[in-house]
Amino acid sequence: MKKEEILNLYNRYRIYIFPILVMAASLVLIVVVILPQTLRLISNNKIQTQLKIQFDNLDVKASTLEEINQEELDRNVNFTLSAFPDHKDFGNIIGILQNLISLNGFIILNFEISESGDSSVKIGDSYTVRVEVLGEREELSSLLNDIETSPRLMKIKNIDVTSGRASDTINSTIAINVFYQPLPKSVGAIDAPLPTLNEKDQEIIGKLEGNKLLPKIDEGLFIPQGKSNPFE
Amino acid sequence: MNKNISLNLLPIEYLTSRLKDKKFYKVQIIGTSVVLVLIFLSSLTFALGIFQSQNIKQVQASLSNTESKIAGYKNVEGSLIIVKNRLQVISQFGELPSKQRESFEKIVSIIPSEMLISSFNVDSSGNVLITVISPTAQLIDEMMEKVLSASEYKFIAKLIIDSLNRGRDGLFRATLKFEITR
Numbered sequence: 001m002k003k004e005e006i007l008n009l010y011n012r013y014r015i016y017i018f019p020i021l022v023m024a025a026s027l028v029l030i031v032v033v034i035l036p037q038t039l040r041l042i043s044n045n046k047i048q049t050q051l052k053i054q055f056d057n058l059d060v061k062a063s064t065l066e067e068i069n070q071e072e073l074d075r076n077v078n079f080t081l082s083a084f085p086d087h088k089d090f091g092n093i094i095g096i097l098q099n100l101i102s103l104n105g106f107i108i109l110n111f112e113i114s115e116s117g118d119s120s121v122k123i124g125d126s127y128t129v130r131v132e133v134l135g136e137r138e139e140l141s142s143l144l145n146d147i148e149t150s151p152r153l154m155k156i157k158n159i160d161v162t163s164g165r166a167s168d169t170i171n172s173t174i175a176i177n178v179f180y181q182p183l184p185k186s187v188g189a190i191d192a193p194l195p196t197l198n199e200k201d202q203e204i205i206g207k208l209e210g211n212k213l214l215p216k217i218d219e220g221l222f223i224p225q226g227k228s229n230p231f232e
Numbered sequence: 233m234n235k236n237i238s239l240n241l242l243p244i245e246y247l248t249s250r251l252k253d254k255k256f257y258k259v260q261i262i263g264t265s266v267v268l269v270l271i272f273l274s275s276l277t278f279a280l281g282i283f284q285s286q287n288i289k290q291v292q293a294s295l296s297n298t299e300s301k302i303a304g305y306k307n308v309e310g311s312l313i314i315v316k317n318r319l320q321v322i323s324q325f326g327e328l329p330s331k332q333r334e335s336f337e338k339i340v341s342i343i344p345s346e347m348l349i350s351s352f353n354v355d356s357s358g359n360v361l362i363t364v365i366s367p368t369a370q371l372i373d374e375m376m377e378k379v380l381s382a383s384e385y386k387f388i389a390k391l392i393i394d395s396l397n398r399g400r401d402g403l404f405r406a407t408l409k410f411e412i413t414r
Contacts, residue, residue: 014256015252015256015259018259019259021263022263022264022267025267026266026267029270029271029274030270033274033277033278034270034273034274037274041277041281041284044281044284044285044288047288048287048288048291051291051292051295052291054295055295055298058295058298058299059298061302062302062305065302065305065309068308068312070308073308073312076311077311077315080314080315080322081318083318083322084321084322123321141337144333144336144337145329145333148330149327151322151326153325155325155330155332155333156333156354157330157332157356158353158354158355158356159332159333159352159354160352160353160354161349161351161353162350162351163348163349163350163351181318181321183314184310184314184317187306187309187310187313188313194309194312195312195313195315195316196316197316197319200323201315201316201319201323204319204322204323204326
């Protein structure tokens with residue numbers, strides 16, 4: 001009986017019941033399947049595009065790294081670390097300054113190295129070298145210029161000059177900030193862009209290469225490799 | 233003349249029922265089409281989602297491979313960063329004279345050749361303290377006037393005479409302090 005009643009009810013109101021059922025089914029399909037899937041497609045599309053861009057950039061970076069001439073790179077590292085080392089190069093600076101001072105006709109009376117530097121100058125870290133020299137008045141300007149334009153990065157901190165009345169000889173005490181900068185602890189994110197050397201960089205490397213004042217740093221010094229198996 | 237006269241002998245309820253059925257049939261077709269279209273769209277979006285996920289997995293795998301490749305070149309990248317960083321600093325500061333050297337060069341160029349510089353001090357701020365020996369006081373005067381009036385000496389913020397005296401030898405000794413603009 002009940003089944004007949006339901007059927008009778010349906011037949012009487014089927015013109016309304018059927019559309020309501022269709023609407024309900026449509027709503028369920030839209031809300032449960034179509035809408036979430038469409039939103040997921042849109043967000044996945046964005047992710048896919050981002051991943052593709054990331055992959056393209058990394059691919060270019062990997063190809064560039066593969067093509068780099070390791071020998072030339074090692075030479076460039078040597079030159080740049082000679083000019084701007086990663087540690088206090090007391091031994092080197094003595095040689096460089098001795099050369100510069102004698103090239104300008106001065107005699108070294110006193111040579112002092114102090115570990116403290118000048119924190120007001122924003123070029124990495126520094127230590128101070130104080131030299132007392134004796135020489136011709138006219139050559140002092142050239143000596144100061146040679147010190148500051150030498151490939152080894154250093155700047156004048158202060159100058160003290162005294163001279164005798166009748167002579168052209170002066171006694172000069174020059175304090176020099178000698179700069180260095182420790183190596184970075186990490187290379188940064190894997191997708192960080194690779195630095196490239198422009199024309200100006202190549203020019204500077206050329207000058208450093210040709211400069212006999214700079215000492216050569218031993219190869220392999222700056223990035224310790226270690227052994228994968230210390231027992232071999 | 234023969235005229236065709238049609239008479240519908242069916243009862244009215246039968247006609248109404250047939251009209252209702254026709255109407256319902258149309259509604260059924262529309263409703264079923266809508267549901268079928270939605271089922272099709274659901275399957276399509278589902279299939280596209282699966283296809284897209286596979287694509288993403290492929291790209292992620294390629295990305296991972298490339299990242300491993302780049303990680304193997306960590307030392308090369310490190311060396312490049314060192315070189316570039318150093319060169320940037322050398323390029324920026326290498327040829328640039330320090331304030332102290334600039335002060336030295338500029339002040340020395342101000343002193344007339346007739347005067348003798350007996351002492352010259354440049355401190356770490358670039359300020360200069362000099363002691364000069366001049367045959368006449370006029371020379372010192374002229375030098376100071378030149379410094380205070382000419383626009384090319386605007387880098388000098390202050391010029392102070394710390395001391396001025398005349399020795400028994402007739403020569404004038406002056407200690408001058410040049411404060412340089414920051």
